[in-house]
Amino acid sequence: MLRLTLAQMRRSLARLVAAGVAILLGSAFVTATLTAGDVITRGGYDAITASYGSADLVVGPVEENLADVLDTARRAPGVVATDPFIAGWASFQSGRRTLNQTIVPVPSDPGLASLEVVAGRAPTTPTEVALPDRAAERLGIGVGDVLTTTWWVWSDEPAPAAEPTGPSSDEAAGDVEDVPVAEESSATEVTGEVTVVGLVSDPHGAWARFGGAGTAVTEAVVTWTGAETLDEVYGARVLVATDGSPAAARAALTDALPGIDVRTRDEAAAASVEQYGAGNVVVLMVLGFAAVSLLVAALVIANTFQVIVAQRTRMLALLRCVGARRGQLRTSVLLEAAILGAVAGVAGVAVGLALAQGALSVLNRVQDGVPLPPFVQPTPGNVLVPVLVSVVVTVGAALVPAHAATRVSPVAALRPADAPTVRARPGRVRLAISLLLSVGGTAVLLGGVAMARSDLAVDEMLNLLVGVLGGSASFVGLLVGAPLWLPHVVSAVGRPVSSISTSARLAAANTLRNPRRTSATSAALVIGVTLVVMMSTGALSAERTMARQMDEEGPVDLVVVTGSGAAVSASVRGRVADVDGVADVVATRTATVTAADGGDLSVVVVDAQDVHVLRDAASAEALAEGRSVLPRWWARDATSLVAEGERTATIDVLPRNTDTALLASPAAQALGVADGDPDALLVRLEDGTDAATAILDVQQAVQDDDMQVESSAAKRQSDERVIEVVLAIVIGLLGVAVLIALIGVANTLSLSVIERRRESATLRAVGLSRRGLQAMLATEGMLIAGVGALVGTALGLLYGWAGASTVLGPLGDVRLSVPWAHVGVVLVVALLAGLVASALPARAAARTPPVAALGVD
Template sequence: MRTVLIASLRTYTRRYVAALLAVTIAVAFVVVIDALGSGARNAVAVTVEKAYPDAELIVSDGYWMAQDEDVARTLAVARERGDRASVLATAKGQVDGPSGSLGSDVEIGTVSTYSGLRSQEIAEGRAPRADDEALMTRSMATAHEIGLGDRITVGDGDLAQELTVVGFSGPSSPAGGDVDVPWPALQAATDTMAESVAYDVRDGDVAGARQALSEAVESQVQSRDDYVAERIVAMNNGVDILAMLLLLFAAVAGFVAVLVIANTFTILFAQRSRDFALLRCVGATRRQVLRSVRTEALVLALLAATAGIVAGIAGGIGLGALVRLLAGEENFGAVSFSPVWMGAAFVGGLLTTVVAAWFPTRSVLRVSPLAALRPAEQPTARTTSGRVRIALGLLVTAAGAAGLVTADLVTSMELMLVAGMVSFVGVLLLGPVLVPAMLRLVGRAGGRAGGPFRVAAANAVRNPRRSAATTASLLVGVTLATAVLTGMTSARQVVAQGMNAEYPVDYALAGGGPIAVETIERVRGLEGVDEVLPVTGAVVETEMGRLPVIAPSDAARARTLDPGSTRARDTEIIVPHALITTFDEGVPDRLTLRTKAGTVAVDTRLEPLGSGAAAIVSPAVLEQLTTEPTTQALWVLADDGADGDELGEALRTATRSTGLDVTDNLTDQQWVATQLDVLVWAVLGLLGVGVLIALVGIANTVGLSILERSREHALLRALGLTRRGLRRMLAAEGMLLALVAAVLGTGLGVLYAWFGVRTVVAPLMEDARLVVPWAQLAAVLVVAALAGLAASTLPARRGARITPAEGLTLD
C-alpha cells in the first residue's frame, strides 16, 4: 500500500493544491495575528514602561494607592535603604502664568527629581532638581508665551503653589501632563491620590527591598514586568480584549478551513470511489484502503502546516514592519512570535486537516468491489442517508437557534458565537435541500436567458450534494462579510448618535461673562473654523452662587449635530458636565434663578454634555430673567478635516485674556473616530483572510465538480454543443451557484448581525438598532457573483479543450 499511497499523492497532486492552500493560509493566519497582536501589546507595554525607566519594583493598588500613608512609608523605606523612589500621579487643576490663566482643567503630572526615574524627555532647559521647579510641554509654553525662568502658580486659593519653569519637555509618559511638577508640589496643590510609586534599588538587593516594602506598606509590591502586564489587562477593563479578538478570528479561520477541506475531500473521495473499488478487487482490505487515504491526509497536513508556519513568520515580520512604518513606532512595537501560538497553529493545522478528512474517508469503508462495475447511488431526500442528514440538519439548526435566543436573553457573547456556528453547521447540513430549491427559483426566473443557462440550471439542481458542497465555501465567506459589515455599521451608527448627543458642537466657549464682538470676530477669523454660533444668556444668582445660563434659539440648535440634546423645557435647567464639578456639595434637585428682573424656580437635569461652562434654560425662562440678554457662549463648528488639537490650542490662545473656558469636543470625537476606523479596518483585514480561504474553497470545488463531469461534457460536445457554448454553460452554472450562496449568506449574515447587535451592543448602548448597509451588501453580492464566474473560468476552459472522443474515454 506504500506504493499506492505514493502513486495517489503523485497522481492527485493538482487536486490537493486547494486543500493545501486552505490549510497553509489558516495556519499562517494564526501566526500572523499572533505577531500583530504582539506588536500592539509591545507598543502598549513600552508606553507604560516609559513611566518607570529604571524601576525594579512598583508599589501600587491598581489604578491608585488606596492608602495615602503607603506613599510616605515607601519614600521612608527608600531613604533608610539609600534607594530612590518616585511617586506617579496626575490631576486636573488651575494653572496660572505671568500673563493670566492657562486654564482651570490643565493636565498636571509628576516629574521625578532623580534622572533614573524620570520619564520625560527634556527638549530645552533642564529637569527639576527641587520641589519648587516645574516642566512644561513646549506646545503649552508656546501657546501661552511662557519662557524658561517664568513663575507659574499651580492650584488655587490656599492650596496654590508657586513654581519656576526650568525646562520644556518633549513626548511624555502616561503619567506626564501639560505641566509636570514634583510630587510634594502636586500633593500640596491638589487632593489627588498617587497612582503608584516607582522604586529603584541602588545596591542590587531587590529581594531585600521587596521584603522591606512588603512589611512597611499594605499596597501591593510587584516587579515592573508584572505590574505592566496587569496594567495592560486593566486598561481593557479587566479583559485582554486584543487576545480575545485574535482568538475569535483564529477560530473563524479554522472553522472556514475545516469546511473547505471537508468539501475538498468529500468530492475527491467521491471521484475516486471507483479507484478504491478496483483496489478492493485486486485484494486490498477495507482497513488498508482507509489507512492509505488517511495517511494521505496526514502527509498533506504536515506539508501545509509547515508551509503555514514559514509563511506566517514571513508575513508577520513583513506586516509588522509595514504597520510600524504607517502607524509609528510609538503605536506599534516590535513583533514577536509566541512558541505557544506557533505550536497551537501547527497542531491546529494538523488536526483541522485530519478531522476534515476523517468523515469523508468513512465512505471508503462502504466501498465494495462491485462498485467498480456500477455507478454509486447519490443520497437524496428519499434515501435513508438523505433523510438522516435532513433530520440532523433540522435538529442542529434548531439547537443553534435556541442558543441564539438564549444568548440574547442572557446577553452572552460567548454563547452567541457558539450558537451561531452550530446553527450555521445546521444550515450546511440542510444545503442539499435549500440550495436546489433556490436554484430552481433562479432557474425559472432566468428561463428565457437561453439554452446554456437552462442546461446550467438543470445541471446545478441534478446533484444536490455536489451543488451544496460547491456553495458551502462561498456561503461561509458571504455570511461572515455580511454579518461583520452589518454589525459594524450598526455599532458605528449608535456610537455616532451617542457622540453627537454628548458633543453637539465641536467647541464651546463660555464662563467668562458677556463676550465682546471683537472676541467673536477673532474666533470667526481662525483657520479651521466653519461657523460660530453666539448664544445669548445672563448671569444669575442661585443657592450655590453665581451661575452663567444660556438659552440657545431654535435656529442655533438646528445648526448643531444633535438639536435635541440642548433643548431645555420651560420647567428645567440643564447642568452640563463642565459645571457639575463647580458645585462643592453636589447639584440640588431644584434651583432658584434670581436676577433684578425676576426669579424662576426650575428642576435640575444633569447631562454629560459638551455645551460649555454654562447651564441651559429655555428662551421662555430667559425672558423672565432678563430683558437685555448678552452673548454668554460661543458654539464653534469646525471645517471638515480640521485638526482638533491645533484648533483647540488656537482658540485658547485667541481667548486667553477673556477668561473663557474652551470645551474641546472635536479632539475627543476625532480620537473615537480614529479608533473606530482602526477597528473596522483591522476586523475587515482579518475577515479578508477567512474570505480568501472561502474563495479558494469555491474555486476548488467548482474545478473538481467540472473535472468529475468530463464524460458528460464530452457527450454534450458530441451532440453538437460548441466549446464556446460549454464554457458559457459552465460559467452560468458557477454564477448561479455563487448567486444562490450570496443571497442565502446575506440573509444569514443580517440575521446573525441582528442577534449580535441585540446581544453585544444593545446592553451597552440603549438606542442600538440594526442598520443594514445596503450599498455594501450589494457590492458583496456582485463580488460573490464575479467570484463564481472567476472560479469556473479556468476549469471551464480546461474542460472545453478536451475533445469529445478523448472525453468519452475518460474514467
C-alpha cells in the first residue's frame, strides 16, 4: 500500500504541490507565531525588569534589616551572589559644568549587572565612580578625571550643618567642604571628590527614565541615598544569582526569610506589570494571535486539501474495479495525507524559523534599547507543534472525501459526473450544525468580552480561553454554513455586474450553480482576510489602549526638582523652555503628605490652570475639578483621604495606576502646602520628540543648578518600542496569512475550472469566444474574491474588536480602532488575487479545443 500511495503521489504531484505550499505556509505561520511569542515574552519581561540584570531570584521588597537579609541570603544553599537593589542620586561637577546622576551599586556578580562597562573599569572603592558615557561627554571628562560630588543627607530634626560622610575619606577624598543649611531645613548638603574610573552604557534601557545611571560601590550608593547604613534604606530588593538550581535556592530562601517574597525574575516582571492592574497584555495578545492563527491556518489547509482529494474520486473508483478494498483505499488516502502533511510541515518549520530570524536581524538593527535575542532559539514545542498540526489537519481534511470516495460504486464513479445545478443545496444537518456553532460560539465570545470588561474571571487567561473558544466556534460555524448564505451574497453583489456584458451575466449566474464550489472558493479568502483585518484591528486597538494606559501611569513627561528644596529660578525655567522638543513648562511646588494611617507620599501641586501640561485626560479633568490624583497603591480605591500637611484635612482623590502623585490646589491650601516659591518644573514634550534625547538636553540646560530630572516620557518611549516590535512581528505574519489566502483562492479556482472543463467546452461550441470565456472566468474570480474580502473585512473587524476587548478589558476603557489603510489594501489585493488566480486556468480552458474537452475521460 505504501508503494501504491507513493506512486499515486508522483502521478498527482502537480495537484499536490498547491496543497503542499498551503500546508508549508500554514506551518511556517504557526512556527513564526510561536517563535515570536517566545521572543516577545522574553523581550517584554526583559524590558520590564532590565534593571534586575540576569538575576535568577528577586527577594523583597525588604522593609527593614536589609543587611541581615543580605547576609542570610548569601548563606543559603545554591546562592552564589547577592546584591542590594537600591539607587542613589548625586550631583557631579567638573569646572563650571554640573550633572545630576542616578547611581546604582557595582554588582558582585556579572549576571546581576544592568549596566555595561564600555571603557575603563568598575569602581572598587567609595571614592570611585563610573558614569554613563553620554554624561561624561556632557561634563567634558574622561576616565581618570576627578569630580566634585554633592549629595544631601536628610534628618528628622532641623540641623544647621552636618559632617561629611560617605565616599570621601581622609586618604583619597581631598578637601571636604561643609555647607551650612538654614535652621528651618532638615537637609544637609555634603560634598566630596571622586575619581571617574570607567564609563558605562545602559544596553537595555533599564534606567532610561532617569536619563541613564552610573555605578559605584554599595557603600557610596547608600550614602548618596541620604542614609547612614544599609538598614536605613527602605523598600529595597535583593538580587540573587544561583549555581544553576534556582528552585532549590528559592525554597531555601523562602524558609530562611519568612514573610518576604522570593520570586523568579519572570515572576518579578509579572508582579511589576500587575501593580498597574493590566496583566501581561503583550503576552496575552501574542497568545491570542497564536491560538487564532493555529485555527485559521488549519481551516485553510483543510479546505485546500479536501478539494484536491475530492478530485481523485474517479481514480479511486478505478482501483476499486481492479480489486482494491474500501479499507485499503481509505488507508492509502490517509497515508498520502500524512506524508504530505509531514513533509510540508517540516519545510514550513524551516521557513518559519528563517522568517523569525530575518525579522530579529532587522529589528535588532533598527530598534535601539529593546531587549531582543540575536538568534531564534527553537524549542521542542515550536518545532513539533507545527508539524503535528500539519499532519493532523491534512489527515483530518482527507477523512471525509476519502470516506465518500470509497462508498461510491465503481461503475457509478466511472460515469461522467452530472453538471451541478442550483437544486444541489446543502442539507438540514449542515444548517443545524452551522446555527449551533455560530449562535453558541457568538454567545460564548460575548460572554468572554463581558467577563474581561467586568473583571469577573478568576484569571485573565480564563478570559482569553473563553474568547478564543467562542470566536473559533462561531467562525467555524459560519464556514460550515457558508454554502447556505455565501453564494446568495455573491449573487446579490453580482446583479449590478451582470448588466455589463454577456460574460459578466454568465459569471454572475455561475456563482449560484454550485453553492459548495462558490463557497469553497470564496471561503479561502474569507479566512485569510478575516485573519488579516482581525490582527490589524486588534493590534491597532491594543496600541492605542496601551498608549492611554501609559499616559495614565506617567501623566507628566518630565519632572525637574531641586535637590535641596530651594526655589526654581526664572532663568532655569527659561532654559528648560528653550530646549528643543519642549512644548510647555509649568512651575509648581512639591510637598510630603501623610495619610491618617501614617504612610508618607511625595506630591506635586498642580493648579487648575496648569492641567494642560498633563498627558492623562482623566487626571487633568479631575485636577481641574479640584480632585487630587494619587497612586492606587497608596490611596487604594478611596475617593477621599484624611491627610496631614501643616494641617489635617480631608481631600477628594481620584485613584489612578500611577506613581506620580498630583495634589489639587484646594487640597494643597487645606493642608497648608500651597504657599511658597516653586521648587519643581512640570514639562510637556512635543509629540514625536525623542524623550531620551530630551531628558539629556534638559539635564544639560540645568547642569549648573542643583536639579534632578525624572522622565516618564523616556519610560513610555521604551515601552512603546516594545509594542512596536510586537506590531512589526504581527505585520510580518500578516504577509504569510495573505499568501495562504491567495494559495487557497488559486487552488479552488483552478480546480473549479478543471471541474467545469465540459461546461466551458459547451459554451465554446455554442459560440462563446475565447476572450469571452476568459472574461467570464476572470469576472467570476474577481466577484467571488471581492465578496470574500468584504465578508472577511466585516468579520475581521468584529473579531478584532472582540479580541481586543477580551485581552485588554482589565485595563478599563478599550480604544477600538479601524485600520483603514489595511482594509483598503486588503480589498484591492483581493480583487487582484481573484483576477490573477483565474488567469492561468482560464487561459488553459480557452485554449482547449471544444471537441477534445467534450470527450469522456
